[in-house]
Amino acid sequence: xxxxxxxxxxxxxxxxxxxxxxxxxxxxxxxxxxxxxxxxxxxxxxxxxxxxxxxxxxxxxxxxxxxxxxxxxxxxxxxxxxxxxxxxxxxxxxxxxxxxxxxxxxxxxxxxxxxxxxxxxxxxxxxxxxxxxxxxxxxxxxxxxxxxxxxxxxxxxxxxxxxxxxxxxxxxxxxxxxxxxxxxxxxxxxxxxxxxxxxxxxxxxxxxxxxxxxxxxxxxxxxxxxxxxxxxxxxxxxxxxxxxxxxxxxxx
Amino acid sequence: xxxxxxxxxxxxxxxxxxxxxxxxxxxxxxxxxxxxxxxxxxxxxxxxxxxxxxxxxxxxxxxxxxxxxxxxxxxxxxxxxxxxxxxxxxxxxxxxxxxxxxxxxxxxxxxxxxxxxxxxxxxxxxxxxxxxxxxxxxxxxxxxxxxxxxxxxxxxxxxxxxxxxxxxxxxxxxxxxxxxxxxxxxxxxxxxxxxxxxxxxxxxxxxxxxxxxxxxxxxxxxxxxxxxxxxxxxxxxxxxxxxxxxxxxxxxxxxxxxxxxxxxxxxxxxxxxxxxxxxxxxxxxxxxxxxxxxxxxxxxxxxxxxxxxxxxxxxxxxxxxxxxxxxxxxxxxxxxxxxxxxxxxxxxxxxxxxxxxxxxxxxxxxxxxxxxxxxxxxxxxxxxxxxxxxxxxxxxxxxxxxxxxxxxxxxxxxxxxxxxxxxxxxxxxxxxxxxxxxxxxx
Numbered sequence: 001x002x003x004x005x006x007x008x009x010x011x012x013x014x015x016x017x018x019x020x021x022x023x024x025x026x027x028x029x030x031x032x033x034x035x036x037x038x039x040x041x042x043x044x045x046x047x048x049x050x051x052x053x054x055x056x057x058x059x060x061x062x063x064x065x066x067x068x069x070x071x072x073x074x075x076x077x078x079x080x081x082x083x084x085x086x087x088x089x090x091x092x093x094x095x096x097x098x099x100x101x102x103x104x105x106x107x108x109x110x111x112x113x114x115x116x117x118x119x120x121x122x123x124x125x126x127x128x129x130x131x132x133x134x135x136x137x138x139x140x141x142x143x144x145x146x147x148x149x150x151x152x153x154x155x156x157x158x159x160x161x162x163x164x165x166x167x168x169x170x171x172x173x174x175x176x177x178x179x180x181x182x183x184x185x186x187x188x189x190x191x192x193x194x195x196x197x198x199x200x201x202x203x204x205x206x207x208x209x210x211x212x213x214x215x216x217x218x219x220x221x222x223x224x225x226x227x228x229x230x231x232x233x234x235x236x237x238x239x240x241x242x243x244x245x246x247x248x249x250x251x252x
Numbered sequence: 253x254x255x256x257x258x259x260x261x262x263x264x265x266x267x268x269x270x271x272x273x274x275x276x277x278x279x280x281x282x283x284x285x286x287x288x289x290x291x292x293x294x295x296x297x298x299x300x301x302x303x304x305x306x307x308x309x310x311x312x313x314x315x316x317x318x319x320x321x322x323x324x325x326x327x328x329x330x331x332x333x334x335x336x337x338x339x340x341x342x343x344x345x346x347x348x349x350x351x352x353x354x355x356x357x358x359x360x361x362x363x364x365x366x367x368x369x370x371x372x373x374x375x376x377x378x379x380x381x382x383x384x385x386x387x388x389x390x391x392x393x394x395x396x397x398x399x400x401x402x403x404x405x406x407x408x409x410x411x412x413x414x415x416x417x418x419x420x421x422x423x424x425x426x427x428x429x430x431x432x433x434x435x436x437x438x439x440x441x442x443x444x445x446x447x448x449x450x451x452x453x454x455x456x457x458x459x460x461x462x463x464x465x466x467x468x469x470x471x472x473x474x475x476x477x478x479x480x481x482x483x484x485x486x487x488x489x490x491x492x493x494x495x496x497x498x499x500x501x502x503x504x505x506x507x508x509x510x511x512x513x514x515x516x517x518x519x520x521x522x523x524x525x526x527x528x529x530x531x532x533x534x535x536x537x538x539x540x541x542x543x544x545x546x547x548x549x550x551x552x553x554x555x556x557x558x559x560x561x562x563x564x565x566x567x568x569x570x571x572x573x574x575x576x577x578x579x580x581x582x583x584x585x586x587x588x589x590x591x592x593x594x595x596x597x598x599x600x601x602x603x604x605x606x607x608x609x610x611x612x613x614x615x616x617x618x619x620x621x622x623x624x625x626x627x628x629x630x631x632x633x634x635x636x637x638x639x640x641x642x643x644x645x646x647x648x649x650x651x652x653x654x655x656x657x658x659x660x661x662x663x664x665x666x667x668x669x670x671x672x673x674x675x676x677x678x679x680x681x682x683x684x685x686x687x688x689x690x691x692x693x694x
Binding site for chain 2 (some may be wrong): 048050076088089090098101106141
């Protein structure tokens with residue numbers, strides 16, 4: 001589904017990604033771990049097409065197409081979904097209105113008919129159970145006045161509604177207490193499917209106790225320096241990242 | 253200055269013509285008022301941008317234009333500008349002249365709504381000492397011009413204790429001019445008696461041709477009166493709209509006003525409010541949407557002259573193209589106005605590089621036990637919010653529309669008169685096709 005080759009990218013003027021390679025197949029969950037400043041969030045944002053990041057070389061092929069040539073909305077419609085580390089508050093736009101507009105943009109792109117208000121609300125009811133989100137919250141302006149946990153739930157709720165092929169979860173565990181973490185992780189686990197790939201970006205191993213990945217990659221200085229199975233996360237938790245930071249970079 | 257003389261020359265002819273026409277119906281005191289106002293207009297001429305109050309707005313295009321003043325015998329226009337509220341009461345004016353055929357019939361008990369010209373001719377005593385009372389010592393050239401030249405307008409009087417249920421519409425239409433630009437000087441005087449209650453909509457609209465509406469509205473609230481005022485300005489895109497509103501509030505009265513500016517090429521609104529008794533409350537809201545070369549200027553002045561009064565101001569502007577916006581909000585808290593609670597907020601959204609806004613809060617606080625806050629923000633659409641929406645599949649143009657609509661919508665939701673809210677929402681839908689689709693039912 002996703003092939004990333006030798007990806008170099010800058011955030012503003014600073015080079016952050018320095019030759020990142022990754023291959024993700026449908027049905028897999030990949031965890032990207034790494035210390036602060038290693039490029040985890042840049043990686044997530046580059047995949048989603050956030051303005052302000054420049055890809056200087058390398059390629060990202062998504063479903064056989066050049067992802068980097070697509071606008072953010074095109075990526076969204078093609079099934080790329082970024083769960084934001086810091087979901088944006090949008091006063092004056094209700095969650096339901098926003099999500100209906102998004103879902104119908106995606107459906108239209110897929111050649112499906114647009115959902116009317118009644119069908120959409122039925123879908124909202126069904127999907128709000130995935131992350132146990134309060135329906136009243138769904139009607140409120142997007143993320144406005146939401147707690148940290150509510151914002152993260154809302155991200156996963158949006159993911160449930162929009163049904164992406166590739167979900168990138170950027171530090172979805174940050175700022176969550178253990179109960180909220182369990183709820184959010186349970187929601188994410190419900191959304192695992194053979195048709196969907198997930199990239200879980202996290203600083204801590206804690207989230208991976210609940211969302212068990214198929215692969216764990218360690219990102220340091222903009223490169224993946226080590227890959228392994230789920231047990232690698234535990235090793236990192238025990239040993240930290242410093243032993244890897246001195247490791248020689250793999251030949252590019 | 254010869255420039256002033258030539259600019260004001262055509263007004264002298266109009267003024268003399270008016271006095272001649274009104275001779276027998278004009279009470280002496282009002283003739284004196286007109287003459288003194290006209291003398292002040294002639295003396296000062298049109299304001300230049302050297303004057304502090306007109307620093308950001310040049311009225312040269314108005315000064316340059318030769319307007320026709322003589323009455324235009326005119327069939328009533330298509331009443332497109334009349335708000336469609338079947339339950340509403342209304343009095344309609346065309347080019348500042350009362351149009352009884354477009355107005356509604358008898359008013360409910362306790363509410364008097366008539367043509368100002370009629371009251372002036374038949375019961376001048378009811379107006380004596382009331383014309384111009386709320387506008388302050390130096391109300392400015394355009395008010396002087398209106399005071400000198402107004403032919404008609406609305407006289408509204410609510411008897412003490414009367415609660416008027418239906419909304420009252422004061423509708424000012426500009427007719428299609430037959431030959432060249434016209435000027436009209438609508439005048440409204442609203443007297444809300446002790447503990448009365450009224451909801452009032454002033455509506456201005458006209459064709460997309462040059463004309464001048466120079467309007468003055470005065471609203472007097474006796475003790476305990478409640479007036480909800482709306483102004484819906486939808487003048488033609490080439491029109492000049494210059495308006496002043498004076499508000500005098502008695503003890504424990506409540507005045508709220510919502511000014512919506514959608515039309516006009518060159519627009520200026522002045523609000524001059526004063527608390528004349530303790531415990532009053534004043535809410536001034538405003539929303540203006542400007543694009544192309546529209547220029548919209550609002551000056552408000554709230555005078556906390558008495559203690560224990562509360563004022564809230566929220567003005568928002570959305571500017572696109574090379575539009576210009578001005579908000580100057582003055583709050584004066586006098587020395588003995590203790591326990592004043594005043595808040596002023598001005599927020600502007602710039603949708604293009606060429607749009608520009610001047611936002612100037614002016615707080616003058618002479619009392620020491622008061623709560624006063626003000627804030628002003630001017631900015632572009634939040635790039636983080638734009639990206640968030642786009643990342644969910646919403647195209648950029650729709651995302652911009654959605655965020656722009658959201659910026660205005662908290663004010664739009666506060667409009668309690670359905671027909672006004674719908675008019676504004678429809679205008680927004682037209683301008684922001686991606687901003688508001690079908691509503692999701694609850």
